[in-house]
Amino acid sequence: MKIEQKIILSNAINVVFIVLIGLLAFQNLSLMLTKLRFVEISDDLNASFLEMRLSEKNYFLYHDKNSLFEIKEMIDAAEKSIDQAREDISHAVSEENLSRLRMHLKEYAGAVDKVSNAAQGDSNAELMLRAQGKRLRDYSKTMTQIERKGVNNMISSSKSMLIILFITVLVTAVLVSHFISQKILRSLRDVKKLTESISQGNFNKIVGAIPNDELGSLITAVNSMSEELSRREEELIQAKKLASIGVLTAGVAHELTNPLNNISMITQNFIELYDNFNKENALGLLNNIQGETERIEKIVKNLLDFSKPKEVNLTESDINRPVKKALRLMQNTLDVSNVELTVNLAKDVPHVFIDDNQIQQVLVNLLTNAVQAMPVGGRLYVETEADMTRGTVEITVVDNGNGIPREYLPHIFDPFFSTKGAEGTGLGLSVSYGIIKNHNGHIRVESKVGEGTTFTIELPIYKQ
Amino acid sequence: MSRIMVIDDEKIVGDMSRMSLEQEGYEVETFLNAEPALARLKEEQFDIVITDYKMKGMDGMEVLRTIKTMYPEIKVIMITAFANLDTAIEALRGDVHDFFPKPVKIKELKASIKRALQKE
Structure with missing residues (x-):
């Protein structure tokens, strides 16, 4: 009733x-x-x-x-x-x-x-x-x-x-x-708990018997909202990936052009000077071509891996692995943007339970932001470190770029909040935030205008 | 005999340029980055420097500026994988002789070198 x-x-x-x-x-x-x-x-x-x-x-x-x-x-x-x-x-x-x-x-x-x-x-x-x-x-x-x-x-x-x-x-x-008020309050408490957890990026549902009354309809509505949000978040993650690819393209184009140029120059010489080659020279050059095609293959595969929508796939993993992959993917963008990179990865760091691809995407987002915050180039510092007392592993990304004005700081993880105008989708940090939350981790930011920005990601150490 | 210097962090670019240009009778030296190349310019006279635009450390534009300041008679040809209008305009303002996007057409490069030497 x-x-x-x-x-x-x-x-x-x-x-x-x-x-x-x-x-x-x-x-x-x-x-x-x-x-x-x-x-x-x-x-x-x-x-x-x-x-x-x-x-x-x-x-x-x-x-x-x-x-x-x-x-x-x-x-x-x-x-x-x-x-x-x-x-x-x-x-x-x-x-x-x-x-x-x-x-x-x-x-x-x-x-x-x-x-x-x-x-x-x-x-x-x-x-x-x-x-x-x-x-x-x-x-x-x-x-x-x-x-x-x-x-x-x-x-x-x-x-x-x-x-x-x-x-x-x-x-x-x-x-x-x-x-009646007890009943209403109990259900409202459930709904409040759920909406709080949704606001933190955990798209749970209220389980158990759903009463056949107004509260039941409310719970059903909130549940379907949660489901819809979770679906949208996946779409956002994918949209942000595509947006990141846009940023990556410049770097990737440069990266692809070099091996292409190498192959092209070798074949031009081959055609032009064919008669001058002995077997040993010819084999050497063909091996070079082979090496260059492998280089291209690797770049393309990296890009494909990154752009493909993937199921969340949590595995026990070394935090340095996605960090290295992200840096490799961004290497040329960093070079092209005149960014001097210093990397300091902890050795024998305790394992974490993560989706490598998602963490890699978070890092690509942070590195892309860092590059865009340093339009005339600058210094970028990436570090991984374990904090045994807190039981966490930390990734720190520090740039000495423009910095974020203090009044923007509370909003930078909001969806569609962007300081980059038409260049930004406003999704990168929001998606990154969601990913880190889903890993039971935290992402923090410290920034000062004119001095730069530090992002810190904390992930719990994996315990069997 | 004309002397040509090639600066590119891609080793194959240097090797292939040398292979092709030596056939034309030029004397070729190759470098993987700018600093030792500029040092070499102090020791030897070169007619033409072919340099990549984007390199670790000192980049092609700095090489161009340095050469135009210290050795204005040397012709500089720039090649780049990161070709766009901005870089081309920047290079032209720096008095570059020619500007080639990668992949480089070696025949066109050779023609450009010939033109540069004829002007002398």
Whole structure:
């Protein structure tokens, strides 16, 4: 179920709860009002019953027939008010109780009649009147008391019901929002972790059960973004390789032209001076041609190796190997650009677990940048070194070129950030950064305008 | 007999130039880099210096400038694997006699040498 539906559902349940309790409370209140009305009426009745008994007492004291007449009138009035209130109070008090009250009233009226008809001093009828009067008053009093108690009970039960309702709604709301926010937060934490790792160039995915809700769609979207980024990064690596080849071409052309020229000059002489050659001379020259074609083959193979898209192929390797390969590939570019190269490669350096071609590409990128930072030539220093305490192997590339302005330094590893205008793709360092990160390594830069730039690559030493 | 010096860090260029030019009756000396070649100029007189443009250490343009300053009568022919308009213009401004992109056509080189010597 989607989170939105869950929230709506839990809210709906709470609302239903509140409405139900509200209805119940409303019903209670109406009942209470009726009961109060009954209590009010019975108070009146009680008062009039009391008066009846007072008249009764008067009669017994003075034997005034008027007193009996008064009682009769009062009984009529009470009967009338009971009938009048019957509609209102029948909900509150059972019909049976009312009938019984009326019955007592009737009996009392009967007793009054009996006394008024009997001869004065009929002690039997008088006793009866007294007993009936007492019964009527007792009954009415008890009934009023019971109903009053009922009203009190109802008020206190409504109070506790309201408290229970309040606590239930509160607890449900807190539990539901806690549950949902926990769920949302957990997934958001996963997504945050993933996006952080993506921003560092590790294109992982969130694995495990993906919930079938909005968070699930978010996770799926982030996962497919990660996948897409990883694909794009491969494309970027390839694009940068092609861009590097553009830079390399100048150097490579020069490199190819020399052996071509050698072959050409030998064959021109061969054709021109064919008759002057003895077998030994001729073989020597043919061997030279063979050597020169091998030289060309090697250059072409290097270039092909470099340009070919390759699967990442991590192997245990000597860090000096890709460094040497990159320097060989760049040799002519360095020469042509009047760059004086100093190389200081550590001997017996601990092995690293790397893709030679990718590390070679990073170095070609760094060397190309260094050459471009030294338009009138300069000094380039390349060093490899092991740091046993940190468990790393370092490659350092130092140039004494233009340097990078301080405000650019935080951005130089961003994709498409370039200080070279149309010449740069802005991908070289970004791709290099990605490659080094994928090797669990670090790449750092220090630079000062006018003094030059130092790039340091750190790669972890390989442990079996 | 005219004397020709060839400076190129590609050994085969020197060897092949010597082979071809000696057939024409020139006296040829070859060098793999500029410094010993310039030293040699102090000892011997040469009519023509053929130099590569791009070399380790001192490059062809410096050789050209040095020769034009110290021995203005020597004709300099430049050959280069890194031929473009900029280098050609730079060489011409330095009063180069001729400028050949690699691969060098030996016949054209020989014709150029002949022209350079006739001008004398």
